[in-house]
Amino acid sequence: xxxxxxxxxxxxxxxxxxxxxxxxxxxxxxxxxxxxxxxxxxxxxxxxxxxxxxxxxxxxxxxxxxxxxxxxxxxxxxxxxxxxxxxxxxxxxxxxxxxxxxxxxxxxxxxxxxxxxxxxxxxxxxxxxxxxxxxxxxxxxxxxxxxxxxxxxxxxxxxxxxxxxxxxxxxxxxxxxxxxxxxxxxxxxxxxxxxxxxxxxxxxxxxxxxxxxxxxxxxxxxxxxxxxxxxxxxxxxxxxxxxxxxxxxxxxxxxxxxxxxxxxxxxxxxxxxxxxxxxxxxxxxxxxxxxxxxxxxxxxxxxxxxxxxxxxxxxxxxxxxxxxxxxxxxxxxxxxxxxxxxxxxxxxxxxxxxxxxxxxxxxxxxxxxxxxxxxxxxxxxxxxxxxxxxxxxxxxxxxxxxxxxxxxxxxxxxxxxxxxxxxxxxxxxxxxxxxxxxxxxxxxxxxxxxxxxxxxxxxxxxxxxxxxxxxxxxxxxxxxxxxxxxxxxxxxxxxxxxxxxxxxxxxxxxxxxxxxxxxxxxxxxxxxxxxxxxxxxxxxxxxxxxxxxxxxxxxxxxxxxxxxxxxxxxxxxxxxxxxxxxxxxxxxxxxxxxxxxxx
Numbered sequence: 362x363x364x365x366x367x368x369x370x371x372x373x374x375x376x377x378x379x380x381x382x383x384x385x386x387x388x389x390x391x392x393x394x395x396x397x398x399x400x401x402x403x404x405x406x407x408x409x410x411x412x413x414x415x416x417x418x419x420x421x422x423x424x425x426x427x428x429x430x431x432x433x434x435x436x437x438x439x440x441x442x443x444x445x446x447x448x449x450x451x452x453x454x455x456x457x458x459x460x461x462x463x464x465x466x467x468x469x470x471x472x473x474x475x476x477x478x479x480x481x482x483x484x485x486x487x488x489x490x491x492x493x494x495x496x497x498x499x500x501x502x503x504x505x506x507x508x509x510x511x512x513x514x515x516x517x518x519x520x521x522x523x524x525x526x527x528x529x530x531x532x533x534x535x536x537x538x539x540x541x542x543x544x545x546x547x548x549x550x551x552x553x554x555x556x557x558x559x560x561x562x563x564x565x566x567x568x569x570x571x572x573x574x575x576x577x578x579x580x581x582x583x584x585x586x587x588x589x590x591x592x593x594x595x596x597x598x599x600x601x602x603x604x605x606x607x608x609x610x611x612x613x614x615x616x617x618x619x620x621x622x623x624x625x626x627x628x629x630x631x632x633x634x635x636x637x638x639x640x641x642x643x644x645x646x647x648x649x650x651x652x653x654x655x656x657x658x659x660x661x662x663x664x665x666x667x668x669x670x671x672x673x674x675x676x677x678x679x680x681x682x683x684x685x686x687x688x689x690x691x692x693x694x695x696x697x698x699x700x701x702x703x704x705x706x707x708x709x710x711x712x713x714x715x716x717x718x719x720x721x722x723x724x725x726x727x728x729x730x731x732x733x734x735x736x737x738x739x740x741x742x743x744x745x746x747x748x749x750x751x752x753x754x755x756x757x758x759x760x761x762x763x764x765x766x767x768x769x770x771x772x773x774x775x776x777x778x779x780x781x782x783x784x785x786x787x788x789x790x791x792x793x794x795x796x797x798x799x800x801x802x803x804x805x806x807x808x809x810x811x812x813x814x815x816x817x818x819x820x821x822x823x824x825x826x827x828x829x830x831x832x833x834x835x836x837x838x839x840x841x842x843x844x845x846x847x848x849x850x851x852x853x854x855x856x857x858x859x860x861x862x863x864x865x866x867x868x869x870x871x872x873x874x875x876x877x878x879x880x881x882x883x884x885x886x887x888x889x890x891x892x893x894x895x896x897x898x899x900x901x902x903x904x905x906x907x908x909x910x911x912x913x914x915x916x917x918x919x920x921x922x923x924x925x926x927x928x929x930x931x932x933x934x935x936x937x938x939x940x941x942x943x944x945x946x947x948x949x950x951x952x953x954x955x956x957x958x959x960x
Contacts, residue, residue, distance in 0.1 A: 386727050445837040470545075472497035475503040476568045480560045499536050506530060507572075515564045519554050526554045528561070535561070541953065560857075580663045587663070591656040597650055602645040609637050695757040702757075706750040713742055737795045737820075791820035791839035800847050807846035807916040808835055814918060828921055848917040856889055856913040860921060863931065864905040869940060872897065874908050877938055881930035882912040887923050889913040 402884040403560035430616070433483050470482030471493045483496045490498070504513060517535070520527040525537040538555065543550040570576060611616070617637070620628040658674045661667040720735040737796070755761055794816075800806050804815050813827035822834045850855050865874050875896040894912035901907075910931075914923055935942055 372505070382960055419912065436606075473503075475500045476564060476571075480564055480566065481557060484540070484545040485543075487537060489540060495536075496499065502530075502535050503561055503565065506567055512565050512569060514566065516545050517558050517562050519558055521549070521551070521555065526550045528554055528558050571840055584663050587656055587660050589623040591652060598648050598652070600646055605641050606638060608636055609641065620706040634660070635923055690760055695759075698756050699754050702750065702753055706746060710743060710746060713739060713746075731798065732803060733798070734796065737792065741792065755927060788820050788837075790817075794818075794823075794837055799845050800850070804847055804849040805920065806848065809842055809843050811835065811864060843889050845871060851916050852915045855892075856915045857917045857920075858911050859888075859914055859927070860911045861924065861927065861931075862899065862907055862909045864907050865940070865942075866905050871906065871908075873938065873940075874906075877934045878908060881934045882910055882927060884930045884934075885912070885923060885927045887914050887916045888927070889915065 362569040405547050437867075470484040471743070472479040472482055473496050474480070483492045483499070486492055486496055490890050515557065516531050520529050520534075525539045526536045528535045538550050538557065540550060543553050546553050548556075613634055617630050617633050619633055621632045654674070659671045661674065694820065718727065718737045720727065720730070723732060779950050800815050800818075801816060802815050805813070806815060807827065808823070811825055811827065813825040813831075813833065814825065816826045816832070817824040820837070822836055823840050825833045827833065839888065855884040863874075878896050879894050882888050883890065888894065889912070892913050894910060897909045899907045899909050910927075912927070914920075916923065932942070
């Protein structure tokens with residue numbers, strides 16, 4: 362229990378140590394407020410002087426109304442002037458309250474706060490005293506009254522004997538109310554003096570009641586009660602946490618069996634229990650912090666001299682919450698706009714997806730548009746539509762017009778531009794390859810001296826599986842910049858022509874060689890009979906003739922096996938015919954007698 366009380370006291374010390382305002386800044390602001398109030402009071406004094414001058418003129422002119430009719434011609438202009446003065450005076454009196462309200466909006470007066478509440482504001486100077494000095498002197502005098510043994514409300518009186526109406530206490534002047542003060546408050550001097558006198562009396566009486574020993578004892582007892590209640594609530598929270606912790610551990614293997622996503626175990630039971638215990642502990646401390654935070658304003662609000670701290674603490678919580686609620690309320694129209702925009706674009710993409718599926722299935726045919734173009738074209742349109750949707754939504758996002766939001770957007774754009782040059786190049790190359798239709802999945806190709814079957818075609822890379830079961834990934838930019846041989850593209854029509862070359866000497870009849878090669882090709886599995894194989898003599902060299910056998914096949918993926926069997930059949934046929942697959946070579950050697958031996 363002592364630990365909880367110590368925690369509470371530490372929190373109280375942390376909150377009490379509030380940041381103070383800079384005295385230099387406060388002094389500068391007060392001096393500006395004094396200057397504004399003095400200037401505005403001078404404007405009001407001018408109004409008062411104009412009213413006094415007009416009043417004198419009206420008195421003089423009214424005396425002229427008793428002149429005889431003989432002089433009426435001379436007096437008539439003066440009577441018209443009297444009417445204009447009356448009209449101007451009535452307009453001034455009707456506009457005066459609005460004028461005073463506009464001045465109050467420009468700057469507030471100096472408050473008179475002798476104790477814990479503000480009594481009223483002082484706006485105008487008096488003689489050589491600024492509004493701030495008048496407020497400070499009055500505060501000091503009100504506080505001095507409380508040092509008297511007994512305060513009598515009747516001791517506060519209003520003296521109207523002098524030019525200004527004064528509020529006195531036991532014959533000593535306390536505060537003087539002049540015409541400018543009454544004009545600021547839009548009332549008469551006497552009513553304003555009576556109102557100020559009543560407020561001062563109520564403040565002194567209330568302060569005496571609040572600072573009595575009985576009140577101190579009550580406030581101290583109430584503060585102790587708040588601390589005890591807070592301690593009891595913290596005890597209940599800790600006790601509930603212990604029971605919750607025990608309950609979670611007991612559910613291992615019962616309700617808590619881990620989290621499975623299909624066949625993958627994301628969390629086992631032990632990991633899930635650890636996460637739940639951590640969340641429970643976080644919730645416990647958040648709840649304790651909330652209780653302490655709510656109890657501190659109650660505790661500080663008990664004593665008059667700490668009520669300001671209570672209001673400040675509540676403001677730390679209520680002001681942000683109020684701003685959040687108001688910001689969300691004002692953002693609701695934009696939120697609904699975003700929802701409508703997203704819904705429209707979503708159903709638009711669904712329509713495009715439906716057309717894509719119809720083209721892939723062959724139900725919808727577009728001239729010169731192949732079904733295998735449907736998926737990549739849909740992805741391109743989808744990216745463009747989503748990008749356009751983001752552009753449309755961007756002005757409705759919260760904070761989109763702030764400099765920070767714009768700076769982050771530019772920074773991300775720069776990162777994307779410089780950091781994705783290679784991937785973007787591969788992406789563009791992948792789109793180009795898609796519409797070039799150089800190959801498709803399952804084709805046997807040769808790219809960058811890599812021969813194999815296309816097993817995957819993405820927007821960034823091409824994956825090829827060789828006959829050795831090797832998976833080779835080639836970037837699309839490299840594929841686009843290098844020659845590509847497709848062995849499977851024409852298989853459906855004419856088939857692929859396989860060819861190999863042998864050399865035989867001139868002493869072997871070429872017709873026999875042709876027939877042996879053709880027979881070997883026809884005996885090879887997966888070699889087509891029609892079109893029939895044929896032989897080309899590609900060169901007549903010095904010692905031998907080059908023969909090339911050409912045969913058709915529709916099994917491009919079996920090239921290596923077909924070549925191997927073709928070589929076997931060629932060897933068998935030539936061995937049966939008694940011909941060796943050798944090319945004759947000759948060497949001339951000169952002996953010691955100078956004769957030439959031919960080998």
